Amino acid sequence: MPMTRVLVAYGSSEGQTAAVAERIGEILETEGCDATLVHLQHPPSPLEPAVYDGVVVGASVHAGSHQRYVESFVRSHRETLNRRPTAFVSVSLSAASDDAERRGTADELLDGFLEKTDWDPDGTLSVAGALKYSEYGLFTRLLMRRLGGKERGDTDTSRDYEYTDWEAVESFTREFATLVDGD
Missing domain, CATH: 3.40.50.360 (Flavodoxin domain)
Known part of the structure; x- marks a missing residue:
């Protein structure tokens, strides 16, 4: 088969x-x-x-x-x-x-x-x-920090955050x- x-x-x-x-x-x-x-x-x-x-x-x-x-x-x-x-x-x-x-x-x-x-x-x-700060350019990193990371407190742009279940x-x-x- x-x-x-x-x-x-x-x-x-x-x-x-x-x-x-x-x-x-x-x-x-x-x-x-x-x-x-x-x-x-x-x-x-x-x-x-x-x-x-x-x-x-x-x-x-x-x-x-x-x-x-x-x-x-x-x-x-x-x-x-x-x-x-x-x-x-x-x-x-x-x-x-x-x-x-x-x-x-x-x-x-x-x-x-x-x-x-x-x-x-x-x-x-x-x-x-995920928030992949390490892969973003400066503008995107700052934008994602403000939009994506702020809510969860994940604003340290020196590291990435993965949320996938x-x-x-x-x-x-x-x-x-x-x-x-x-x-």
Whole structure:
């Protein structure tokens, strides 16, 4: 019996969504799937989701929206995505908030992405990202310190802060692997 093939397509601006996608790929592999990771900013040509048994799409939130190129990918392939097992993972700092209203904003952005793209994935996960001060330029570092770090008190720009709930990512991925393998 051939191995279940899963496309993990993602957009990442500062690298945390790439790390999440890589972990998803690793977990899928341990679950017996053949995972292919593709950064959608530079996809291979042609990229045909129809040749995969399932698709996981990941995107990060910046300035209140997900990457346009991820949105474009989903719109271009929505018919295929809506006909096979799929999942969407949204990575944002809002998901790391202790404030329920801010965490709700992360969920609203995820729902808004699905509404804009007319995509109905089988599963969704809103997961916290990271503050990677060491990778930011001066302006971005100061902006993120003010916007992202202030709320949690993580304002020491000499170090990075990771908020991703890796157990949630693993659990979500194992559940998806069961779904795609049972198809």
